[in-house]
Amino acid sequence: MGESTVGGPRPLVTDPFGAExxxxxxxxxxxxxxxxxxxxxxxxxxxxxxxxxxxxxxxxxxxxxxxxxxxxxxxxxxxxxxxxxxxxxxxxxxxxxxxxxxxxxxxxxxxxxxxxxxxxxxxxxxxxxxxxxxxxxxxxxxxxxxxxxxxxxxxxxxxxxxxxxxxxxxxxxxVHAQSQLLRQLSPEWGGSWEAAHGFAEECVSAAPQGSHAGVLVAEAHLEHWAALDGAEAEEYLRSTTVRDELRRAARVSVLHPDHHRDWRWTDSHSAFALAFSLGGHVGDSAPHFAALCDTVSESYWRTVPDWRTRFTEYRTAAAQAKL
Structure with missing residues (x-):
């Protein structure tokens, strides 16, 4: 995955116009x-x-x-x-x-x-x-x-x-509008994490299975993680509660049999790949990295220091987990 037959690894595709x-x-x-x-x-x-x-x-x-x-x-x-x-x-x-x-x-x-x-x-x-x-x-x-x-x-x-x-x-x-409101509902903009996570789950429950709504759960957890510091941030995405919520969201959205790839595919898989990787859930990240291959949404991953290297490392670990 992501390997070139000559000249080493292929560069990542971060331009959404190039991805689609x-x-x-x-x-x-x-x-x-x-x-x-x-x-x-x-x-x-x-x-x-x-x-x-x-x-x-x-x-x-x-x-x-x-x-x-x-x-x-x-x-x-x-x-x-x-x-x-x-x-x-x-x-x-x-x-x-x-x-x-x-x-x-x-x-x-x-x-x-x-x-x-x-x-x-x-x-x-x-x-x-x-x-x-x-x-x-x-x-x-x-x-x-x-x-x-x-x-x-x-x-x-x-x-x-x-x-x-x-x-x-x-x-x-x-989903694009829901993502905008989700940010508004976070503490940074006068809301609360309870409101943000609740809205994300509400959207997923109401949406048809196979839609992109599940990404809202990943976005809410990534926003929450980014607001934390030190050990608290490190442990947040490792929690089994968060992991299970991410799994459910992925299952009913981009991993559902009724899901059809459209122009949001890079964003959705990038969000899940990042959330699972930061939480150490390598096996759960594998199908999202497999879908992405050399493509990635920078808007999610740039929050991680040296994100290109980290993406490649996480992707390699996910590929090995599938073997």
């Missing part, structure tokens, strides 16, 4: 500043079923990470003022720019000027999204992005939940 070939046309259109091609890509995503709505929000988030896209998205907003898509995509880009300006880490460690820049970008995004949601109350991608602005602007638990409830009226098992 179907997304490559979106990246190419963004690089070219080609709005008609970007719009055609999103219009080609079937939204009459749940996976399509999920893919729509995921693609919007990925587009937001492509550099210098705001210039042609701003032009698209001017040229198509009644269309919710360009405004939502531009808002996603503004959120990305705001969070990048803020940087990582707790609020008390963020510089004043960085916090101000973040606030300004998020306000610009929120103004666009307010318009879209007023005109198109069932437009799920806009409500999903408004969960990010609610958290970043410090609008509180009740407002975030209100936005999620509006979204859930139209799409009750939207």
């Amino acid at each position: 070939p179907a997304l490559a046309p979106l990246r190419d259109a963004a690089w070219d500043g080609d709005w008609p091609a970007v719009r055609a890509f999103f219009e080609g995503i079937p939204t009459d079923e749940a996976p399509g709505v999920e893919n729509l929000s995921l693609a919007a988030a990925l587009l937001a990470g492509v550099e210098r896209t705001e210039w042609f998205l701003e032009k698209a907003v001017k040229d198509w003022p009644a269309d919710p898509l360009p405004r939502t995509l531009l808002a996603e880009r503004y959120v990305h720019l705001g969070l990048r300006a803020r940087g990582r880490g707790p609020a008390e460690n963020v510089r004043w000027d960085a916090a101000r820049q973040c606030h300004d970008w998020l306000c610009k995004a929120e103004l666009l999204l307010i318009e879209v949601c007023a005109e198109e109350p069932a437009y799920v991608p806009a409500w999903t992005t408004r969960l990010s602005t609610a958290r970043g602007l410090g609008l509180g638990q009740s407002e975030a939940r209100r936005r999620y409830d509006r979204l859930a009226e139209h799409h009750p098992h939207h």
